[in-house]
Amino acid sequence: MTLTVDLVIATAVAYVGLLFLVAYLGDRYSGSTEGGLLRSPFVYTLSISVYCTSWTFYGAVGSAARNGLEFVTIYLGPTIVFVGWWFILRRLVRISHDQRITSIADLLSSRFGKSSRLGVLVTLLAVIAIAPYIALQLKAVTSSIEAVAGSSEFGRGALEGWDEVGLALGVAAAMAIFTILFGTRNVDAKEQHHGVVAAIALEAIVKLTALVAVGVFVLYAAGGLDALFTRAADAGLRIHATETFGDRWVASMVLAAAAIICLPRQFQVTVVENSDESHLRTASWAFPAYMLAMSLFIVPIALHGLTTMKPGSNPDMFTLTLPLAAGQDGLALFAFIGGFSSATSMIILESIALSIMVSNHIVVPIMLRLSSDDRGSDGLGVRRLILNARRLSIVLILLLGFGYFYLTRASDALAPIGLISFTGVAQFLPAILAALFWRDASTRAAIAAISVGFLIWLWSSFLPSFASSSPVVAGIMAQGPFGIEWLRPQALFGLERLEPLAHAVFWSLLLNTTVLIVGSLVSTQSALEHIQAALFLNVFRPVAGDPSPLRGSATVDDLFLVARRVLGHERAMRLFAEEAKAAGMASTSLEPTPAFIHRLERELAGSIGTASAHVMLSKVVSGDAVSLEEVMQMADETQQVIEHSQALERTSAQLRATAEKLEFANRQLREVDLQKDEFLSQVSHEVRTPMTAIRAFSEILLNEGDLDGESGRKFVATIHKESLRLTSLLDEILDLSALERGERVWESRPIDAEASLDQALRVCDALARQNGTQIRPHPRVAAATVLADPDRLGQVFINLISNAIKHNSAASPVVTVRSRISGERYVVEVADNGAGVPEQERSRIFDKFYRGSLGEATSKAGAGLGLPISREIVTRLNGSLEFVPGTSEGACFRVTLAVHKPAAEAV
Amino acid sequence: MTRRKIIAASLFFTVFGALALMPPLVLLARFDGRVLGVPVETVYVFALWLVMVAGARWFSRTLPDDRPPPQRQRDMQP
Numbered sequence: 001m002t003l004t005v006d007l008v009i010a011t012a013v014a015y016v017g018l019l020f021l022v023a024y025l026g027d028r029y030s031g032s033t034e035g036g037l038l039r040s041p042f043v044y045t046l047s048i049s050v051y052c053t054s055w056t057f058y059g060a061v062g063s064a065a066r067n068g069l070e071f072v073t074i075y076l077g078p079t080i081v082f083v084g085w086w087f088i089l090r091r092l093v094r095i096s097h098d099q100r101i102t103s104i105a106d107l108l109s110s111r112f113g114k115s116s117r118l119g120v121l122v123t124l125l126a127v128i129a130i131a132p133y134i135a136l137q138l139k140a141v142t143s144s145i146e147a148v149a150g151s152s153e154f155g156r157g158a159l160e161g162w163d164e165v166g167l168a169l170g171v172a173a174a175m176a177i178f179t180i181l182f183g184t185r186n187v188d189a190k191e192q193h194h195g196v197v198a199a200i201a202l203e204a205i206v207k208l209t210a211l212v213a214v215g216v217f218v219l220y221a222a223g224g225l226d227a228l229f230t231r232a233a234d235a236g237l238r239i240h241a242t243e244t245f246g247d248r249w250v251a252s253m254v255l256a257a258a259a260i261i262c263l264p265r266q267f268q269v270t271v272v273e274n275s276d277e278s279h280l281r282t283a284s285w286a287f288p289a290y291m292l293a294m295s296l297f298i299v300p301i302a303l304h305g306l307t308t309m310k311p312g313s314n315p316d317m318f319t320l321t322l323p324l325a326a327g328q329d330g331l332a333l334f335a336f337i338g339g340f341s342s343a344t345s346m347i348i349l350e351s352i353a354l355s356i357m358v359s360n361h362i363v364v365p366i367m368l369r370l371s372s373d374d375r376g377s378d379g380l381g382v383r384r385l386i387l388n389a390r391r392l393s394i395v396l397i398l399l400l401g402f403g404y405f406y407l408t409r410a411s412d413a414l415a416p417i418g419l420i421s422f423t424g425v426a427q428f429l430p431a432i433l434a435a436l437f438w439r440d441a442s443t444r445a446a447i448a449a450i451s452v453g454f455l456i457w458l459w460s461s462f463l464p465s466f467a468s469s470s471p472v473v474a475g476i477m478a479q480g481p482f483g484i485e486w487l488r489p490q491a492l493f494g495l496e497r498l499e500p501l502a503h504a505v506f507w508s509l510l511l512n513t514t515v516l517i518v519g520s521l522v523s524t525q526s527a528l529e530h531i532q533a534a535l536f537l538n539v540f541r542p543v544a545g546d547p548s549p550l551r552g553s554a555t556v557d558d559l560f561l562v563a564r565r566v567l568g569h570e571r572a573m574r575l576f577a578e579e580a581k582a583a584g585m586a587s588t589s590l591e592p593t594p595a596f597i598h599r600l601e602r603e604l605a606g607s608i609g610t611a612s613a614h615v616m617l618s619k620v621v622s623g624d625a626v627s628l629e630e631v632m633q634m635a636d637e638t639q640q641v642i643e644h645s646q647a648l649e650r651t652s653a654q655l656r657a658t659a660e661k662l663e664f665a666n667r668q669l670r671e672v673d674l675q676k677d678e679f680l681s682q683v684s685h686e687v688r689t690p691m692t693a694i695r696a697f698s699e700i701l702l703n704e705g706d707l708d709g710e711s712g713r714k715f716v717a718t719i720h721k722e723s724l725r726l727t728s729l730l731d732e733i734l735d736l737s738a739l740e741r742g743e744r745v746w747e748s749r750p751i752d753a754e755a756s757l758d759q760a761l762r763v764c765d766a767l768a769r770q771n772g773t774q775i776r777p778h779p780r781v782a783a784a785t786v787l788a789d790p791d792r793l794g795q796v797f798i799n800l801i802s803n804a805i806k807h808n809s810a811a812s813p814v815v816t817v818r819s820r821i822s823g824e825r826y827v828v829e830v831a832d833n834g835a836g837v838p839e840q841e842r843s844r845i846f847d848k849f850y851r852g853s854l855g856e857a858t859s860k861a862g863a864g865l866g867l868p869i870s871r872e873i874v875t876r877l878n879g880s881l882e883f884v885p886g887t888s889e890g891a892c893f894r895v896t897l898a899v900h901k902p903a904a905e906a907v
Numbered sequence: 908m909t910r911r912k913i914i915a916a917s918l919f920f921t922v923f924g925a926l927a928l929m930p931p932l933v934l935l936a937r938f939d940g941r942v943l944g945v946p947v948e949t950v951y952v953f954a955l956w957l958v959m960v961a962g963a964r965w966f967s968r969t970l971p972d973d974r975p976p977p978q979r980q981r982d983m984q985p
Contacts, residue, residue: 072952076928079956083963084921086914086970226944240939241948245930253928277974285963292956299949540973 003329005149011333012340016178019199019344023182026198039194039275041282046201047269048283049208049290051078051260053133053346054140056294057207057339059414062316064302066413069241071298073249074418075291077256085284088261089270091436093280095539096271100606103357104267104428110610111435111536112443113529119361119611121447122428125454126264127354127397129424132465134350134401135408136417137343138175140316142168144339147317148332151324165406172402175347176395183352184390193352197273200349203341208294210338214319215297217331218304221322225300232303239303251502252419254509258426264353265346316414351397355390358397360609363389368615382565386608410468416501423461423504427453430513434520439533443526445519453512460489461504556590558620559600566604566616575603682849686729690722697722732865736848739872746789748877750900753786753793753826757819760797764805773805773813780819784826786897792873796881799866800830800893808834808890826899829884831892842883846871910971917966924959928952 056074063071081088092107101107105126109119142164162170182196222228233239260266274280305318313321320339323332367385408417427450434441466473480488490500492507525533556576563572579599580590590596597617604613697715701707707715738744761777768775786793804815810833819828837845844850849864867881874881879897926932936951 069949069952072956076952076956079959080921080925080928083924083959083966084918086917086966087921224944229941229944229946240946241937244948245933245937249933250929278972281967281970284967285960288956288963289960292953292960295956296953 003148003151003324003332005145008145008148008333008336011337015337015340016344019202020181022202023195023199025195027193027195041276041279042286043197043201044269044274044279045283045286045290046204047197047273048266048287049204049294050200050269050345050349051263051266051287052204052207052291052294052342053418054137054144054339054343055133055414055418057211057342058140058144058316058319059136059418060295060298061302061305061318062314062413063415064298065306065315065318067244068238069244069299070249070252071415072295073253074256074415075288075295077253077258078260079288079291080253081257081260082284082287085280088433088436089280089284090277091539092261092267092271092432093274093277095436095536097274097277098539099535099610100602102272102360102606102609103353104262104264104432105357105361106605106609106611107267107271108428108431108435108446109361110605111532112431112441112446113526113532114611114614115443115447116361116365116611116615118443118447118450119357119609120365121450123354123357123361125427125450126357126425127393127400128462129421129427129454129457130264130350130354130397131400131404131421132408132417132424132462133421134347134398135405136414136421137347138168138171138401138405139409139417140414141171141340141343143314143317144320144336145171147314147320147324148336151321165409168405169402172398175344176351176398178344179348179351179394179398180391182348184355184387184394193273196348196352197269200269200345203345204290207338207341207345208290210334210341211294211297211319213331214323214335214338215301217326217328218297218301218322221326222300222304228300228304232307235307237303237306246499247502248499251499251505252422255419255422255426255501255505258429259422261432262425262428263350263422264357264425265349268349268353268356347398351394352390354397355393358393359386359389360612363393364608364612365615368612383568407469408465411465417465419501420461420465423501423508424454424457426505427457427508427512430509430516434516435536437537438520439537440525441516441520441533442523443529444523445516448519449512449516452515453508456492456508456511457504460492460500460507464489464500556592559592559597559617562616562620563600563604566607566613575600679848683733686849687726690726690729693722694719694726729865732869736865736869736872739869739876744876746792748787748789750785750902751788751790751793753784753788753828753897754781754819755783756788756790756793757797757817757828759790760794760801761817763794763798764801767802768805768815771805771808771813773808773815775801776814776816778818780817781821781826784819784821785900785902786826786877786879787900788877788897793877796870796873796895797828797830799870800895803866804830804832804834804891804893808832810834810890821899824899824901826897828895829892830895831884832890834890836889836891837883842885845883913966913969913971917970920959920962920966924955924962927955 052075060071060074095101096107099110101110105119105122108122109115112118145167146164182199183193219225219228222231229239260270270280270283301318301322302315305313305315305322309318309321309325320332320335323329323335364382364386367382411417430453431441431446431450434446463473464477467477468474477489480486486492486494490503492503495503495507498506560572560576563575567575576590579596580586583590583593585591601613601617604616607613608616697719701712701715735744757780761775764775801815801817805813808815814833816831817828818831819826821827841850846867847864848868851864871881874895874897877897879895881893881895884892884894933948933951936948938947940947942950
């Protein structure tokens with residue numbers, strides 16, 4: 001077989017014919033059981049792979065040859081979005097089904113209060129942003145035909161006399177006719193095009209097979225992967241990705257992820273053409289797998305091309321020129337058809353999607369405004385108008401694409417052109433995410449945000465692409481407009497460190513998002529925005545009945561006329577008949593319920609978009625706006641009541657907490673009061689005993705005049721002894737209460753605690769002898785410096801030792817006094833071998849006036865204030881006094897004090 | 908696993924897949940080694956891609972079916 005230009009063109013035309021046949025059959029059988037295949041998840045997945053255009057087929061190889069691994073980001077971004085389908089795509093599909101969304105402009109317009117202005121804005125911007133992308137396809141098809149012509153020995157054949165521009169114009173014209181024939185045969189209710197989808201799916205198979213075939217051929221020709229890479233490395237090519245994983249890598253991955261959601265044709269195939277949500281489930285892995293298969297052979301083809309083709313040949317065309325150079329004409333033709341497939345499928349779907357947006361958001365609203373009452377017309381008028389508007393916009397879109405191609409024909413690489421479009425449509429992403437997840441995003445903010453993002457895009461991404469063809473643009477790029485340096489398109493605000501693509505993505509998306517967030521925070525939503533936002537956010541929550549924004553009076557005749565104008569007589573009849581049947585009455589006496597008006601609006605929206613359907617119905621249904629405001633007011637009041645009751649709940653919880661605190665404080669007060677009473681009665685009791693004695697003896701002395709001197713002195717001695725006891729008791733009480741209130745001030749200074757202990761032992765020596773108690777003062781440390789008042793510390797030791805002596809009831813009483821230094825603490829223990837402290841009394845021995853059951857029995861017991869005073873003193877010395885449990889016989893008290901360090905004193 | 912846990916797992920799978928494809932993680936695979944002649948970073952990216960496809964397939968079967976009733980009924984009919 002000899003490959004000539006004529007043969008190539010003939011094959012392309014024949015291929016288009018085949019596609020047309022598939023589309024025709026697809027439409028014909030889509031409703032029947034044989035059409036089941038058309039609604040299978042795999043056809044759905046294949047149609048999504050319209051994402052892989054000639055940018056993939058040709059451009060990715062060129063990109064791999066120029067920038068190495070970078071091309072995969074374009075497929076990894078969508079892979080991430082599809083793997084996470086549950087979170088964004090599922091939501092989009094469900095919302096679009098529920099609201100009969102027809103395009104991305106319709107989605108945004110619908111969420112943001114059915115705003116026509118937003119719809120127009122998104123449509124216009126999408127048309128502008130897609131122009132470079134269409135140009136890319138034209139360029140790819142033109143270049144591929146040129147590549148065949150250049151290698152053919154038979155010259156240019158039928159193309160004799162056509163230059164590249166003429167050829168591109170020819171391709172654009174052919175594509176326009178083809179798309180019009182394909183996509184605008186009818187206005188579908190849900191804007192689903194089963195035939196087109198079938199043809200696109202076929203093209204997806206063709207382009208994948210063609211690319212894999214070329215890949216296998218390359219591997220075979222190169223002798224395997226290892227040989228291929230080794231030869232490339234030997235030829236001096238950089239096979240390692242040295243600088244690939246930088247800001248550009250991240251930027252293009254983000255862009256690709258945004259594009260798979262925001263590109264009008266991807267929205268069309270993924271969301272609008274989706275007939276069952278479970279198809280998305282399959283596509284979530286099958287579409288990434290498809291892209292993986294498409295990308296597998298890109299690097300080998302690029303490297304093989306770079307090593308074997310002569311220097312200076314266009315790497316974008318390697319997929320085609322490699323088989324051509326090897327004389328594989330059949331494979332080359334197949335590759336050409338593969339590339340042709342990827343370009344045609346993109347152009348067809350993109351221009352269908354854009355034309356739907358143009359007709360629904362620009363043409364129909366204008367028509368509605370111009371013809372305010374042509375209700376008598378038969379419906380054919382509107383439908384014909386819509387179809388003609390779509391045909392016209394397809395021509396316009398392809399013309400724009402061609403215009404861009406013409407202006408930028410000097411630049412050679414394919415992939416950068418595509419990235420310009422990606423950056424443009426990515427400006428819709430913040431608004432879309434806000435539509436899905438943020439209730440308070442407002443229309444005005446969305447319009448401002450998209451506009452700002454787009455201006456930045458125009459300046460920093462779109463404009464620079466003309467630099468090669470326009471000296472003015474090149475001047476602006478170098479010096480900035482009017483010499484203003486910080487406005488240079490690729491170094492905005494002086495940011496020069498980012499690479500141009502990352503720079504444009506960063507600034508446009510940053511400012512876009514900022515305007516959206518700040519704008520939404522400072523602006524308020526209209527009633528309709530409020531309702532639509534709730535519908536979008538609560539899409540997965542079951543609602544009781546449809547909330548109908550349209551309510552009020554409308555006659556069935558009026559509604560029928562509107563429906564007929566848009567849907568056509570037959571479908572309008574069917575719709576009304578169904579409704580009448582459901583309501584159980586004749587279609588003539590049908591009452592238009594709010595639910596029915598809502599349903600009708602959705603049906604109309606499926607054909608002419610949400611905003612236009614809303615406007616059309618609002619014209620015939622009166623009382624619409626009033627009820628809306630009322631509903632909103634009621635909702636706001638309810639919201640306020642809820643907020644108030646929440647505030648009340650919070651306050652009462654606070655009150656409850658305060659009351660609990662008060663009760664606790666009260667309980668404590670009562671306890672203190674009780675303690676005070678107890679203390680008073682204890683004190684009175686303690687005071688009373690000596691007082692009674694003193695009174696009794698003084699009465700005897702007063703009354704009995706004949707007392708002998710001996711007895712008299714004895715009585716006076718007793719009175720004296722008792723008053724001493726009384727005084728010491730009162731002293732102790734005063735001391736203790738002063739200690740407790742922190743009124744006793746003494747000066748702590750570094751002293752030798754051992755000296756105090758010795759002093760205490762000496763004082764207690766007499767008492768010990770008197771009781772026959774043996775004191776064992778060891779083991780002891782030589783000296784221990786602590787911070788204390790020597791008299792107070794001595795008081796503690798004396799108290800402990802004398803207690804040990806007094807309460808020792810053993811036959812041969814022994815008191816052991818030990819001291820040691822463990823770590824930084826000085827520890828003194830005073831132990832006896834007496835009866836010890838019974839288990840149940842241990843917790844009370846430090847209480848005031850507590851003497852214990854044994855103490856009560858002995859006459860030697862004091863007032864029971866010694867231990868409380870000692871503990872108070874030790875605590876004031878930052879130490880501790882405690883009863884040591886666990887000793888088998890006798891009681892043991894331990895005093896622990898911090899060892900004083902001279903270094904600390906120096907500070 | 909409960910429904911909520913599966914959904915959370917799917918979210919983390921997606922997020923970590925994305926992280927593993929971005930610097931700095933992807934830079935870990937950037938050294939001058941070759942696997943069967945193919946540079947190691949290329950192998951890393953494609954292998955990770957394959958893992959994500961496999962994971963997505965598993966999740967596509969495990970994630971709960973919460974379509975609206977009419978679509979579900981249609982599947983049950985023969």
